Amino acid sequence: MDAAVVGTPIISARDLRVRYGEREILHGLRFDILHGETVVILGGSGSGKSTLLRTMVGLEKSHSGELRVKGVDMGKASERTKAELRLKMGLSFQGGALLGSLSVGENIALPLLEHSGLAPSTVEVMVRIKLEQVGLSGFEDFSPSALSGGMKKRAAFARALAMDPEILFFDEPSAGLDPIMAAGIDNLILNLKKAYTVTMVIVTHELASAFLVADRIMVVDKGDIIADGPPDLLRQSDHPRVRQFLDRVPDSESGDDEVDHLRMYTEGVR
Amino acid sequence: MAVAATSRLNLLARLGGAAEECLAYLGGLAQLSSRALWLVFVSPLKRRRSFDRAAGQAMSVGVGAIPIVSLITFFIGLIMALQGAYELRRLGAMQLVPALVAVAVTRELGPLITAIVVIGRSGSAFAAEIGTMRVTEELDALEAMALDPMAFLVAPKFVAMAVMVPCLAVWSDLMGVLGGCAFGVTAGGFTTLGYFTSTRNALTASDVVTGIVKSFVFGLIITAVGCQEGFSTGAGAQEVGRSTTSAVVRSILMVILVDVVFTIFFYITGGLS
């Protein structure tokens, strides 16, 4: 279970449970994410990956258990403590979540102008640098609605990077993108890994991209972590659900519900 | 007999439930408003940037509303004059038309019509803006950037509305009187100067101040309801439509209710004098 990267945990969860209303989504997770590590959270859609990410940023409250981020107990922290913590975190949402009322450049400038106290001219330069980093130079004045899905994600990346955070969270960075664009995003993540000493938590269901960028992969299935280890170890896993996910086996083959139903139906007619 | 009693009990229980919901909603509004107003005065965000945002809002809720408010209140003034003259002519009291228009417009119709227009233009826009941001996770994005949506979105709206709605109401008073004057001069046998002199003589400062005080409160109510409906938007685009509608309906209802309370209060106390 232990990670290959040495260091101390920057995020640690113990028996973390999260609910929406009465429905429990995450069933008692236990994991550590170490300083400087790139962890990929892999899992099918609806398995609770986004919920886990949102909980780590403090957008969802845990129902029970403990979640510590940089030593702060997220369940008990005040809004102010969480806000301070968030200055050191960058989150890129599944859908980008760029503010529609601002231009792309203003979106990226926003956290800098609000929090850093830098002069607007300095911020302008920084925005240009960040946009260049994600391959979007020259799009400062575009409205987010004028960008394609992939460009939105890149812009959201740039905004997450704006404050040079210690922890970066990416929700499905390459989902719904064409292969070339997806490879571009993977490259971007690899470059970030080299250039910064950041901790990255990347949620995805893209196997190729997961194995390419991860130091460690956690597989989440229906709100449980069913595997946690370096990519090489994971490839050899013999957990049935992990194997099913890695070998892209559809559910119905193991469940047999549909087949049974069909058989019953055809036999009944005969 | 027993059936009637149970159904009466049921009705009571339902009424109780509705009343409780109402109180909870009002409590929510009060909480939102007080937090936003607190943030206005003790804002952790940079003053300069909050001021810019409030000014931007003021442009759209205030300056942007001038043409439509002018048009509507001008015609309301004209209608008041026509309707008044219809009755007053028979009594041979045409000289009272300016006073009738002036008092009705400054004390009641100016602020009320302004509020209704502002609800349609801005209250609905607040709900739609914040509701859309909820649906597209932009509110979460703000929080993830350590920006409080209350300080970033709501506080500037309160400032803009608290300033601009009273201004619009005063402007609409003027336009209403102009509308009355248009009738008075063309068909009522008044000179322009004569009409305005009668108007001035009919008005007291308290008439205008009453309107300003009311529209200030209307501005706060419209903002609170619009933002509250926006924040309570559920998932999905159709929910934005629902919150926008209910922002408009609830704002109109609350503005009218508050207007009733104000009017009764001013009637009993004899106005602000």
Ligand SMILES: Nc1ncnc2c1ncn2[C@@H]1O[C@H](COP(=O)(O)OP(=O)(O)O)[C@@H](O)[C@H]1O
């Ligand atoms: N805001 C919400 N309210 C209620 N249920 C939710 C909400 N968001 C997600 N869920 C439910 O939680 C489960 C996990 O969702 P999510 O974390 O988005 O999954 P993933 O990101 O892995 O696709 C899903 O079954 C979804 O229906």
Ligand SMILES: [Mg+2]
């Ligand atoms: Mg998701």
